[in-house]
Amino acid sequence: MMLAYIWQYVYSSFLRFWLKWFLRHVTGKCELQRICAGYKQGALRTTQIEYSLKSSKNKVLQDAVKVKEDDVVGCVAQIMREKNINAQKDPTFKGNLQQCLLQISGYSTLFTTVEELRKEVFDSENEDHEKMLLKLWDLLMPSVKLDSRITKQWGDIGFQGDDPKTDFRGMGMLGLVNLVFFSENYTNAARQVLSHANHPKLGYSYAIVGINLTEMAYSLLRSGALRMHFYNSVAGKPEMHDFHQLYCYLAHEFDKFWVEEEPESIMQFNHYREKFHDKVKGYLQEPDVALILKVDTKN
Structure with a gap:
């Protein structure tokens, strides 16, 4: 040394x-x-x-x-x-x-x-924020109507309480925008991930885990670990769209990783989350890394 x-x-x-x-x-x-x-x-x-x-x-x-x-x-x-x-x-x-x-x-x-x-707080009095939240529900659960704005049904897509606004505290609007972007641009893939999340044995809280993956993407960006990825995958200036695409990759790949690992219970989430995090950081050390989600879009 x-x-x-x-x-x-x-x-x-x-x-x-x-x-x-x-x-x-x-x-x-x-x-x-x-x-x-x-x-x-x-x-x-x-x-x-x-x-x-x-x-x-x-x-x-x-x-x-x-x-x-x-x-x-x-x-x-x-x-x-x-x-x-x-x-x-x-x-x-x-x-x-x-x-x-x-x-x-x-x-x-x-x-x-x-x-x-990330610093923009979800505000239930903000019409745009509310529309985006309801849009998330419609994208993931198109055949099911919400009984009301505050309801236990939010648990069906992985929120913790009757009102999802409390779950966005850590990542603010960034967490919601990521969830909606994935659901809107990769609708079939997002619904498939949700079906895995609702599995009786291997299930996990879809929305909560999604927000957790937003934090992972954010921390990787903040540390500079995503430089190689963006320098390889974006010819010029990386835009917000490119960050959302990176999130989509993480959401899809984490679900695949979780299913393959077959954890005994959701109580082991932190362990497998860190294991997945280390796996991604390993990829990001490779000079030709480009974490691109290769699945069909909603169309």
Whole structure:
């Protein structure tokens, strides 16, 4: 461990500078150019660009990892001036670097957007919130009508009490929006998952587990663990839609995982939840990871 630390210090402090200097003179290209030319579009290229920018002693390059989406084009132009990069000699560099910066800045922007929705409290006095909740019921239980807004029937889709609003406290509107997105865009898959959740032996609380998986997706995003996934699966800036798609993958795959594991009871949920979490984190370590739900949509 100590040797690894010493090597990292020596490399970052001394060897890296001279290696870059040598390669610049041999190839005629700076490190950013070599990365853009040497890696195909995706996580390996973008993470290498991110590391190069952060490690640079040039403030223009250092600040590039914090650039806003609207300033990306200007930032790339400034980097090209700083590094004396000729666009005619390297015609693909500008577009490739712009794409990388859009992915890097987009990840931070996505987290801000997700966090805002998470902090939005479900309000039963808000007509839009209520419509979304009732829409969830209609998508999952199209042939069954609710007796009333507050009813034990909510338990049929996995809520704990007679009024689901109390179950959204941890994840706010983010939890509800995720549940509705899955049910609306993958209706058949969502209903199949619900049928598994209502199994007499292997069942679990569909909505509560869904909100728990929202927390998992949120924590992975916050920690930065989803960078590789989004850099591989989204060509430019990741949007809220892409986060919802990641949630759909988790909801579908957790159900499959739960059924395959055959827990003795719902009391073992935390154990299997962590086991599934570790499995997902393992996938996210792979450089070509892209957690895409491959099932038919509602149509």
